[in-house]
Amino acid sequence: MADTSDIKKGFKMLQDGVPYAVVEHQFVKPGKGQAFIRTRIKNMITGAVIDRTFKSGEKLERADTEERTMQYLYPEGDSRVFMDTQSYEQMTLTNEQLGDNIYYLLDGTECDIMLFEGRPIGVTPPTFVELVVTETEPGFKGDTSSNTTKPATLETGLQVNVPLFVNTGDKLKVDTRTGDYVERVKG
Amino acid sequence: MEEPTDTEVVRILQARAALFQSIRTFFSERGFVEVDTPAIVPSPGLDVHLSALEVRGPDGGPVGWLATSPEYQMKRLLAAGATRVFQLGKSFRADEQGPFHEREFTMLEWYRTRATSDDVMADTEALIASLAGASRRPEAGSLTKTWERRTVDEVMREHAGSGADDFKDDEAFFRAWVDHVQPKLGVDAPVFVVDWPRSMASLAQLNADGTADRFEGFYRGVELCNGFGELTDPVEQRTRFEHDQQTRSAAGLPVYPIDEKFIQALEHGIPPSAGNALGVDRLLMLLEGADSIQAVMPFPEERT
Numbered sequence: 120m121a122d123t124s125d126i127k128k129g130f131k132m133l134q135d136g137v138p139y140a141v142v143e144h145q146f147v148k149p150g151k152g153q154a155f156i157r158t159r160i161k162n163m164i165t166g167a168v169i170d171r172t173f174k175s176g177e178k179l180e181r182a183d184t185e186e187r188t189m190q191y192l193y194p195e196g197d198s199r200v201f202m203d204t205q206s207y208e209q210m211t212l213t214n215e216q217l218g219d220n221i222y223y224l225l226d227g228t229e230c231d232i233m234l235f236e237g238r239p240i241g242v243t244p245p246t247f248v249e250l251v252v253t254e255t256e257p258g259f260k261g262d263t264s265s266n267t268t269k270p271a272t273l274e275t276g277l278q279v280n281v282p283l284f285v286n287t288g289d290k291l292k293v294d295t296r297t298g299d300y301v302e303r304v305k306g
Numbered sequence: 307m308e309e310p311t312d313t314e315v316v317r318i319l320q321a322r323a324a325l326f327q328s329i330r331t332f333f334s335e336r337g338f339v340e341v342d343t344p345a346i347v348p349s350p351g352l353d354v355h356l357s358a359l360e361v362r363g364p365d366g367g368p369v370g371w372l373a374t375s376p377e378y379q380m381k382r383l384l385a386a387g388a389t390r391v392f393q394l395g396k397s398f399r400a401d402e403q404g405p406f407h408e409r410e411f412t413m414l415e416w417y418r419t420r421a422t423s424d425d426v427m428a429d430t431e432a433l434i435a436s437l438a439g440a441s442r443r444p445e446a447g448s449l450t451k452t453w454e455r456r457t458v459d460e461v462m463r464e465h466a467g468s469g470a471d472d473f474k475d476d477e478a479f480f481r482a483w484v485d486h487v488q489p490k491l492g493v494d495a496p497v498f499v500v501d502w503p504r505s506m507a508s509l510a511q512l513n514a515d516g517t518a519d520r521f522e523g524f525y526r527g528v529e530l531c532n533g534f535g536e537l538t539d540p541v542e543q544r545t546r547f548e549h550d551q552q553t554r555s556a557a558g559l560p561v562y563p564i565d566e567k568f569i570q571a572l573e574h575g576i577p578p579s580a581g582n583a584l585g586v587d588r589l590l591m592l593l594e595g596a597d598s599i600q601a602v603m604p605f606p607e608e609r610t
Contacts (some may be wrong), residue, residue, distance in 0.1 A: 148402060149483055156482065
C-alpha cells in the first residue's frame, strides 16, 4: 500500500475504482491544522482532470497499470488491432478509445499502450510520424518563405495546415502531440 | 528543483541580510530587545499537528528536540521581567516540505507585555508596510495597504458556505479551509483572520464570546504570521497541554513532555501580553514576488 508520501508527478493511483495519474501536487498545512496534499489528477481512461485533496499520510492504492510497446497491425470493425512485439500477444482498442490518435496509425507503427488491470485503456503514438499527402491544392514553386498556409489531407485522413509549396504525394513530418505539420521529408 | 547558480546564492544571501537588518532596525527603534533562545529544548511544543526533530547524543541517549518555535522560552522572559522582546532565528518542523514549507526555516517572533492582539497586528502592519515601501519591486506594492480584519466565521461563510462551527470535526474544517478559503485570502490586500475556534489555539486566551484570541495574516493565499493574545493562566494552560498530550497519544503520535519551566513561569506571573510569529522566508518570497520559499533560500543541497 502506498501513501501520500509516494505522490509525485505521474504517480498512478486508484480512486473510485478508476486509475488516475498525478498531474500536479502541493503540500499544504494551515497553522494549527493538519497537513494535506492538494492534487490535480487525470482520469487515465477518460482524460478528465479533477482536483482532489488528501490528508497527509493517507493510504493510497496504486493503480495496476503497465505500459507496453506494441505494433499497430490493422483495423477491425470499429476497432484497431495491436501486437506486443515481445510476446506476439494481440490487443484491440476501440476507435473511441484511440480518439485523434487514430490518425497517426500506419501499418507497423510502434506505440506505447497503457494497460489497466491487463486491459488496454489508451495509446501514445510516437512523438513524430511521417505521412503522405493524398490531397491538397497544387503548390506554388518558389514560395517557401510565406507564412500563408493551405489545408491538406494525409493518408490516414488527418487534416493539417501546410505551407503553399507542399504537393500531393509529398511526405510530411507531423507532431502527434499537437497534430501540427513540422516539415516536408525528402525522399 | 533547479539549483541556483553561485551568483544567485550570493544575491539571495544579500537580500536576506538586508531584510534581517531592516527587521532589527524596526524593532530596536521601538524599544524591543533582540533575544536568542536555545535551539535544543526540553519540549518542542504539543501542537497536535506539529512534528519535531529529536536530538540524540553520541551514545544514542535523548538530548531534547529542535524547537518548533521559540514561544515557551520567549514567554519565560516576560515572566522574568522583559517587556518587549524579539527573535530572528531558525525553527524546525519534521515532515514539512512544499513550496511554502521547509523543515528548517527562519522565524521572527515578538512579544509585548501590557499589549493586546490588536497592538501586535498594528506592529505587523507597520513592519511589513515599511519593508514593502522600501522595496522597489512592484509585487510588494499591495503589502503597504491597510490590512482587512475578518473573523474566521465570516471567511468560512463567504468561501466555504458554512460557518466556523458548522463542521463535524477539525479535519472537515481544515479540508474546506485549504480547498476553498485560504487560496482566496489576501488576494488584493493582506488580511488578518481573527477569532478562531477555541480548539485551534492552545496558547491563546479566550475572547468574551468563547473564540480564541488568535489572529493569522494572509497575503495572496499564503499564511504569513500567527499571533495570540497570550494565555497567562497556568492551571488552564496545564489542562490544555494534558488534553493535547491525550490527543497525541490517541493518534499514535509521539507524546512530548510538558515544559515545566514554562508552566512555572506562568505560575510566577506574566502580565497581559500578546505576540506574533512570522515566517521570514515567506515574507521575503512575497516581497520579491517569488513563487516558493525555496527561491529565496540558499544552500538547496543542504535541504534534501
